[in-house]
Amino acid sequence: MNSGRALLICLLAVPALAHAQGFPSKPIRIIASLAPGGGLDTTTRIIAQNLQATLGQPGIVENRPGAGGGLGSEIVAKSSPDGHTLLTVSIAHAVLASANKNLGYNPERDLVPVTVMVTAPNVLISHPSLPVKTIRELIAYASKHPGEINYASSGSGSTSHLATEYLKLLTKIDLTHIPYKGTAPAMTDLAAGRVSMIFTAVVSAKPYVDSGRLRVLAQAGSKRAAVMPDIPTIAEAGVPGYAVDVWFALMAPAATPRPVLERLNQAATKILHTPDIAKKLENLGLEPIGEGLAASDAYVKSEIKKWARVVAAAKITVD
Numbered sequence: 348m349n350s351g352r353a354l355l356i357c358l359l360a361v362p363a364l365a366h367a368q369g370f371p372s373k374p375i376r377i378i379a380s381l382a383p384g385g386g387l388d389t390t391t392r393i394i395a396q397n398l399q400a401t402l403g404q405p406g407i408v409e410n411r412p413g414a415g416g417g418l419g420s421e422i423v424a425k426s427s428p429d430g431h432t433l434l435t436v437s438i439a440h441a442v443l444a445s446a447n448k449n450l451g452y453n454p455e456r457d458l459v460p461v462t463v464m465v466t467a468p469n470v471l472i473s474h475p476s477l478p479v480k481t482i483r484e485l486i487a488y489a490s491k492h493p494g495e496i497n498y499a500s501s502g503s504g505s506t507s508h509l510a511t512e513y514l515k516l517l518t519k520i521d522l523t524h525i526p527y528k529g530t531a532p533a534m535t536d537l538a539a540g541r542v543s544m545i546f547t548a549v550v551s552a553k554p555y556v557d558s559g560r561l562r563v564l565a566q567a568g569s570k571r572a573a574v575m576p577d578i579p580t581i582a583e584a585g586v587p588g589y590a591v592d593v594w595f596a597l598m599a600p601a602a603t604p605r606p607v608l609e610r611l612n613q614a615a616t617k618i619l620h621t622p623d624i625a626k627k628l629e630n631l632g633l634e635p636i637g638e639g640l641a642a643s644d645a646y647v648k649s650e651i652k653k654w655a656r657v658v659a660a661a662k663i664t665v666d
Contacts, residue, residue, distance in 0.1 A: 370430050370607050371404040377433045377597075380419035380440075382412040386467050386548070386633055387595045391435040393628070394464065394597065394618055401614040415439050415504055415665040417450055420598075424452035428600035430607035434458065438506055438593050439665075441650035445658045446504055446665040455651060460643040461597040461611045464619060465633040468572030469510065469593050471564045471581065472552045473544040474537055482565045482584040485544075489520035497523045499533040499542040504665035507533070509654065510546035510567055510591040512661040517586055537561065548593070549574055550632030567591040573629070594636070596647060612640050 375398055379391040388410060395406030411419035416439040423434035444454040452458070471482075477496065479485045489496055500508035503526050515522055525542050527533035530551060536542050538560050549572050555561040565581045566572060569590035581589040597615055599608060618624060619637035628635050638646070657663070 370610060371402055373431055374405045374407050375402070375431055375433060376407050376409060377435060378419045378423050379408055379410045379435045380412065380416035381410070381437060383410050386465070386631070387435055387437050389631060390464050390595050390628070390633060393624060394435075394615055397618045397621075397624070398614065401617055402610070414450075415443055415447065417443050417447060417452075417665075420454070420458065421451045423598065424457035424600060426600055428602035428604075430599060430603050430611060432600070433461065433611070434598040435464070436596055436598055438509075438650065438654075439504070440596065440598075441647065441654045442504060442509060442658060442663075443665060444651045445655035446663050448664075449666070455648070457601050458598045459601045459603065459608065460640070460647045461599050461608060462615045462619075462640070463594050463596045463636045463638055463643045463646055464615065465595050465628055465635050466568065467593040467595070467633050468549045468574070469506065469546050469567040469591060470549055470552050470556075470572075470575065470578065471510075471514075471544060471546050471567060472537070472556060472561045473564055474540045474542070475562055476540050477543040477562075479564065480562065482581055482586060485564060486518050486520055486585070489518075489522060493521035494523050496544065497525050497542045499537055499545040500524060500526050501530040501533055501547075502526050502528060504663055506591070506593050507546040509657055509661075509663070511544075512663065513591060513657045514581070514586065514589065516657055516660050517589055546591070548632055567593075572634070574632070594646075594650075595633075596643065608640055612643075 377391055377395050379388050381387045391408050395408045398406035416436055423432055426432040440454055479488050498511050533545055537545050546567055556563045563578055565584045566578050569592055616637035619635040625635045
């Protein structure tokens with residue numbers, strides 16, 4: 348490297364370093380891209396409540412739901428990249444990249460992960476009237492009765508919809524989609540036997556499964572959830588390569604200086620791995636992740652690529 352180029356790189360690095368040393372200089376606004384009350388909102392507030400102790404400035408949460416998470420994401424994508432305006436997203440962030448052609452921002456180009464905060468383990472559960480008890484039995488039955496099994500989802504483009512379409516893609520079975528406006532009505536109809544199965548969070552499924560009203564067939568994630576250690580994953584149970592990990596991530600505008608991203612990552616991961624906070628999250632059915640910048644970026648990019656394939660195969664659109 349010649350001396351002129353080295354000097355230029357040093358000069359360019361000075362403003363970013365100076366900015367990081369003075370960061371944060373005011374409260375940090377975190378826009379949650381989904382409505383209050385769910386796992387994303389809960390995780391966002393836990394991060395925000397603990398920023399004062401880790402960064403010396405409070406966190407302020409603002410819920411901006413809409414457009415499947417795209418509304419809040421666009422606000423942050425177009426905000427000042429100084430680290431004072433952040434975003435929390437769900438797995439929907441990876442889906443919107445291919446399912447919504449009318450976004451006012453580019454999920455890959457305009458936003459960058461600070462860290463993948465947590466995962467929310469999901470399971471596939473069924474009504475006892477469906478004569479299957481395992482994934483292999485489900486595949487065999489569906490193959491003999493194409494289109495006859497109705498599966499519920501909490502809405503078109505939701506995690507429960509995508510998880511089932513991914514299963515269909517890998518196993519070549521035909522299932523009929525019955526979308527609902529949220530998880531609660533879908534679970535009510537499943538318990539009543541009006542639909543046959545759904546992918547849902549472990550925390551939502553457990554009361555129904557423990558009471559015997561519904562049956563758990565398998566776990567959706569890449570590993571078994573601690574709260575259901577005896578239930579195999581779908582990959583273990585006969586569908587190699589299947590994994591749907593429902594995740595929530597902390598994001599920033601893509602042009603945010605690297606030193607600022609590093610400070611934010613260190614603060615967030617410290618919060619997530621604090622024993623009492625980790626325990627609190629686990630009690631809510633959430634598993635802390637808190638990975639570094641590179642690992643989080645690679646993971647989110649891999650998820651965008653995976654869900655683009657599912658979206659294309661199932662012709663899913665999210666407006």
